[in-house]
Amino acid sequence: MTETLRLGFTGDVMFGRFVNQRQEHRPPHAVWGSMRERLDSLDGLFVNLECCLSTRGRQWTLTPHPFHFRADPDWARPALQDVGVTWATLANNHVLDYGQDALEDTFSALEAGGIPYTGAGRTETHAWEPSHVVVDGLDVSLVAFTDNTPEFAADGDSPGTAYVDIDPNDEACLERVKTTLERAREENPDVLVVSMHWGPNMREYPPESFRAFAHWLVDSGVDIVHGHSAHVFQGVEVYDESLILYDTGDFVDDYAVDPVLRNDRSFLFEIEVSPTGSLFDLRMVPTKIAEFAVYRAFPTVAEWCRETMRRRSAEFGTQFDVEDEALVVHVGGQ
Template sequence: MSVRIGLTGDVMLGRLVDERQRQRPVTAVWGDLLGRLASLDGLFVNLECCLSTRGRPWRRTPHAFHFRADPAWALPALERAGVDCCALANNHVLDFEEPALLDTLDWLTDSGIAYAGAGRTRHAAFRPTTVAVDGVTVAFVSLTDNTPEYAATATTPGTAHVEIDTASDQTRAAVAETLARAQATDPDLLIASLHWGPNMVEKPPPAHRAFARWLVDAGVDIVHGHSAHVFQGIEVYDGRPILYDTGDFVDDYAVDGRLRNDRSFLFEVGVSDAGTPRELRLSPTEIRDCAVHAADPVTVQWSRERMESLSAPFGTAFERDGPGLVVGLGQ
C-alpha cells in the first residue's frame, strides 16, 4: 500500500472542547494520536462546528445545540494533525448563522485546508474539491440530509442538502451533477462524505444501503458516513468500502452507557498508486477529557467485537491485527 488515507467521524471542536483548548496546547485535542494522524498521507474529517468568534446562535427554527470553535487554536490544531480536507455538509456549520459560516470557509481557505459541502451559494456548496495526496488525486464530495433549513440556495450560503432517496429524481440529478463535476477533474480516487440519518442509530436503514451502493455504481470509491454519533457496520461492495457511520472522533457529548458514543475508530484506507482501495484498517479510539485517545484494552475488545457483529450482516469479515481490525478490499 503506497498511500494511506485516514477518515474520521465527527470532529466537534466547540463548546467544552473549545473552553478546554484555551487552557492547553493546541495539539492536546488529539491526545496520544497526534503522531499517528500526522503520519497519514491524507486525512479527511467531518468538521462538526463552525470556526469563528462571530455570529449569534441560530434561532430561526428550533435548534438545541450550537457549536463554534475559536480559529486561533482550532486551525493550528487541524494543521498539526495534517487534516487535508473537511466535510462541511452537516447540521452544525450554520449554528452561528451566516457570518460564522463564511468565516469558516475563509479560515479554511487561508489555511490551505480543502473543504466541500458548504458554500456561499448552492452551486458552491455542491462543488467537489480535490486534494493531492502523495501523488494520488482525491476528489471529495460532501452531502447531508440533516437540517434542511441550513440548505444553501441560489443566492444564500448554506449546505449541500439532499434527500437520501434513490427514487427521487431531484436527488439523483443533484448528486449525479456533483459526481460529474468531481469526475471531470480526472481523480484517481473519489470519496463521498455523507452526514445522514438521525442520532444514536445502530444500523443503517435500507435507504442508506441503496444510496451507498448507487454511489459506488456511479464511480465513488469510498463512502464516508457520519451523523449517528455511534459507529455502524461496514460493507465492502464491488471492492469499495462503505463506512455507514464512522461515529464520533472528538467532542464533549454526554455518553450513552450502552451505545458508547465515546468509542470509535480511526479508519485508514490503503490505496494503490493508481488510487484503487486495497485494504481497510480500523484502529480503536475513545474520547476522554475532550480529546481523542488510542483505546484502552477493555475498549479495544468491546469496539472490535461490536464492529464485527454490526458488519457480519453485510458479509464483512475482519482479521485482528494487534488492537485493530483489517479487511482486504480485493481487486
Template sequence: MATSLRLGLTGDVMLGRLVDERHRNRSVGAVWGDLREHLRSLDALAINLECALSTRGQPWTLTHRPFHFRADPDWAVPALEDVDVSFAALANNHVLDFEEPALYDTLSELEDAGIAHTGAGRDETEAFEPATITVGDLRVTFVSFTDNTPEYAAAGDEPGTAFLPIEDDEEAARERAREALLAARDERSDLLVASLHWGPNMVEEPAPAHRRFARFLVEEGVDLIHGHSAHVFQGIEVIDGVPVCYDCGDFVDDYAIDRRLHNDRSFLFEARLEPDTGEIGELRLFPTRIDNCAVYRATEPAASWSRDRMRERSEPFGTSFERDGEELVLEL
C-alpha cells in the first residue's frame, strides 16, 4: 500500500510586532520551536499569513485599525522557507495594515521565495486567482477569501483582498466565489482547498451563514475547507465526506491570552492524501501551544484540554475522533 502524502494546515501565523522583534536575533527556525522537524517532514504546508512582509509603508489610517502587523522579510521569509511553507493565504484583515507598499512587498517576497499565495493582489483579478502547488505527484489548488475588513477589498484595478460579504449578502458572495472556483477547476487539480478568514475574534462556533457557505463550497467541488480568524479553534464538520475546519485557531503570535478560551492552544492539522487520487483518507490533529512568540508541541495538561474542547465543539456536527497517542484522528 502506497504511503499517504501529508498536507499540513495551520491557523494564523502572525510574525509581526513582538514576534518580529524577538526573532530578528534568533536562529532562523526558532519561531517553530520543537515543531520545526515535524513541519519540515511534511510533504506540503499551508498557512494563513496574518501580517505583511515588509519594512515599508505607513500604518493604515483611512479607517480605525487598533493593530498593525508586519514582519521584516530578512528573517521572516527565511523562517517560512526553513519549514518549506508551500502556500500562504493572504485574504485576511492584516495584509494591508501598512498600506499598498507593504502589500506589494509581501507579494514580491513570497514570489521570490517560491511560496504560492492567493487571497490578495495588485488588483481584483490577482486577488481572486487560484494558486496551485504540487504535493508528491498531486496538484493541489487553493482559493482564499475573507469576509473581514471590507475596506481592504480589492476592486477593479485597486489592490487588496479577495473579499466576500458572506454574512451581509450571501448571494453576492456565492456569485463572486463561483467565478473564482471556475478558474480553480480549470487547473484540473487532484484536490481543491478553500482557505477562508471569516467571522469575528474569540468565537467558539461558526455563524450559521458560514455553515451555509461551507455547504455551498462543498457543492461547488471544494475538497477541504481551511478556516481561520477567530483566534480559537472551532469544531470540525464533515459535509458529504469533505472535512470543514471552521477555524484552525492561532499557530504563532504575540497576543494576550484569554485564560478561558486559551487562544494560545490549537493544533497542527494534517490531511493524509492518497498519492494516486488526492482523496483525503484521514485528518490528524497535533496539539500545539504558543510560548514566548514561538510554537511548540503541547504537553499535558494543555494537550488534553485542547483534545477535549475539539471533541466538544465538533460533537454538535456529529463528528467524532479516534485517539492515537497525543493526536486526534478523524477517519474519512
C-alpha cells in the first residue's frame, strides 16, 4: 500500500472574546476539546486564524466594523503549537480589528512560535508573498488572499491583508493572482494550496462566479482550494483530480448559532497525499463547537453534518463513502 501523508484543513479558528475569557481559566490545549489527539496526529495542519494575537491596540473605528476579535498570545501561541499548526492564513476581515499594533503582535507571535503565515503582512509585498513549508519531505506552497473588508488591505508600505475583488471576469484580479501563483511555483512545490476568505456570511452554496474562479485556479495548477468566510460549510468538489473546499465553516469560536444553518457544526478536512503530491482521499471528520472549544460530533450531529454535506455537494456530483462516521471522497487512484 502506498504511504500517504495526512494534511488537515479547518475553517475559522477564532480565539477572541468569550473563548479568550474561558482560556484564562484552563490550559492552552483545552480549546481543542476532544479533537486534540486527532489534530496532533496529522502530518500537517492548516488553519484560518480569524483574530489578532495581542493584548494591545484599540478597536477599529475608521469604518463601520461591528465585531472585534483578539486573543492573548500567551495562551494562543502555545495552543497553536500544541497541535502542530503548520501554517496560518491571516487573509481575513479580523486581523486589523485592533489596529496596526495588534497586527504587528500577531506577526511576532506566529514568528516566535515558528508558525508560517501569509495573506497579511507588514507591507503590500509581504502580504502577497507566498509561504512555503515542508511536511515530512512534502513541499507545499501556499497563497492566501481575501475579498472581505477592503479597508484592511495592505497598501504600499502600510500593513494589512492581501485583498483582491475576486471576479473570474476581472483581468486585474486574474493577473494579480496569477502573478502570485507563479511566484509560489518557483519553489517547485509538490502541492500548491490557495486559501481564500471569500464571500458573505451564512451562505450554504457558493455563487457561480466563485465556482468559475475555483476552476480557473485548478486550471492554473492549484491542487487544493481552501475556502472560508461563510461561517457554514459549503460543498466540496473534485475537479481535474484537485480538491475544492468551497467553505470549511467554523472550527472553534464563540459565534451566535443559527438554529437552522448550525454554524457550530462543521468538519476537520483531512486530505491524504502521496509523498510526491498526488491527492488520494478527502476524509471529513464531523465536529461541533461547545463550551468555546471544538469536539468530535456525537452520532446524531455527525449524521446531520454528513447529510448536509451531501446535499450541499450534490450539484458538483461528488460521491461519498462513510468510514468511522467520517465522510470520504476518493480523489485520485493509488
